Amino acid sequence: MLHVLVLFSLILSSSHALVQDFCVGDLKGPDGPAGFSCKPPSNLTVDDFVFTGLAKAGNTSNIISAAVTPAFVGQFPGVNGLGLSAARLDLAPGGVIPMHTHPGANELLSVLHGHITAGFIASDNSVYVTTLKKGEIMVFPQGLLHFQINAGKNGALALVTFSSPNPGLQILDFALFASNLPTKIVVKTTFLDEATVKKLKAVLGGTG
Numbered sequence: 147m148l149h150v151l152v153l154f155s156l157i158l159s160s161s162h163a164l165v166q167d168f169c170v171g172d173l174k175g176p177d178g179p180a181g182f183s184c185k186p187p188s189n190l191t192v193d194d195f196v197f198t199g200l201a202k203a204g205n206t207s208n209i210i211s212a213a214v215t216p217a218f219v220g221q222f223p224g225v226n227g228l229g230l231s232a233a234r235l236d237l238a239p240g241g242v243i244p245m246h247t248h249p250g251a252n253e254l255l256s257v258l259h260g261h262i263t264a265g266f267i268a269s270d271n272s273v274y275v276t277t278l279k280k281g282e283i284m285v286f287p288q289g290l291l292h293f294q295i296n297a298g299k300n301g302a303l304a305l306v307t308f309s310s311p312n313p314g315l316q317i318l319d320f321a322l323f324a325s326n327l328p329t330k331i332v333v334k335t336t337f338l339d340e341a342t343v344k345k346l347k348a349v350l351g352g353t354g
C-alpha cells in the first residue's frame with residue numbers, strides 16, 4: 147500500500163513539473179521547427195481554442211473547382227504544439243484537389259458529404275485509390291503524393307485532419323508550372339515537351 151502511495155505521489159509531482167497543458171502560438175513572435183512561442187496564459191480565453199473558419203464553404207470559383215480552407219497554426223494558433231491541425235475541402239461538381247504532398251504530416255480525410263475519389267502513390271510507386279462516400283475515412287501517409295476528386299454529380303465536402311500544426315502543402319503542378327523554374331529545366335527534368343510546359347505555365351502563371 148505504501149509503495150502504491152509513493153508511486154502515486156511521484157506521478158503527481160512529476161506531472162506537475164513536466165506537463166504543460168498548452169502553448170497557444172504567439173504569431174507575432176518567430177516561428178521555428180518546434181512552433182511558435184506561447185502566448186501568456188493570462189491573455190487566453192476560450193476563443194483561443196476555437197476556430198470558426200471551417201463553418202463556411204470555401205470559394206470554388208477557380209481553375210480546380212475546389213477550395214482548401216486551412217486551420218493550420220497560422221490561422222488557428224490554438225493548435226500550436228499540439229501535433230495536429232485541420233482543413234476543410236469543398237469540391238464543386240468536377241472539382242479536384244490536384245496531386246500534392248504535405249511534407250510535415252500524415253492526413254486523415256473524412257467525407258462529410260458526397261463522393262470523393264482519393265488516392266496516394268507510395269515511394270515504390272504502388273497506387274492506392276478508391277472512391278469514398280459520406281462517413282468513410284482514408285489516411286494519406288506523410289510526404290506521399292495524393293489527390294482528391296469529386297466523384298459525384300453534386301458538391302462534395304470533407305474534413306481533413308493532420309498530424310502536425312503546420313503540415314505544409316506542395317502542389318506538384320504549381321511547383322512545376324507556377325514557379326520560375328526555367329522551361330528548359332522543366333522539360334529536361336519531367337520529359338514533357340516544351341509546348342506542354344509553356345501551355346501549363348501560361349495557365350498557372352509560371353515564368354522563366
Ligand SMILES: *[C@@H]1O[C@H](CO)[C@@H](O)[C@H](O)[C@H]1NC(C)=O
Nearest residue numbers: 172174184185186188189190
Ligand atoms: C497580453 O495582454 C496584454 C494586455 O492586454 C498585451 O499588452 C500583450 O501584448 C499581450 N501579449 C501577447 C503575447 O498577446
Ligand SMILES: *[C@@H]1O[C@H](CO)[C@@H](O)[C@H](O)[C@H]1NC(C)=O
Nearest residue numbers: 203204205206207208209213
Ligand atoms: C469567388 O471567387 C471568384 C473569383 O475570384 C470571385 O469572382 C467571386 O466574387 C467569389 N465569390 C464569393 C462569394 O466570394
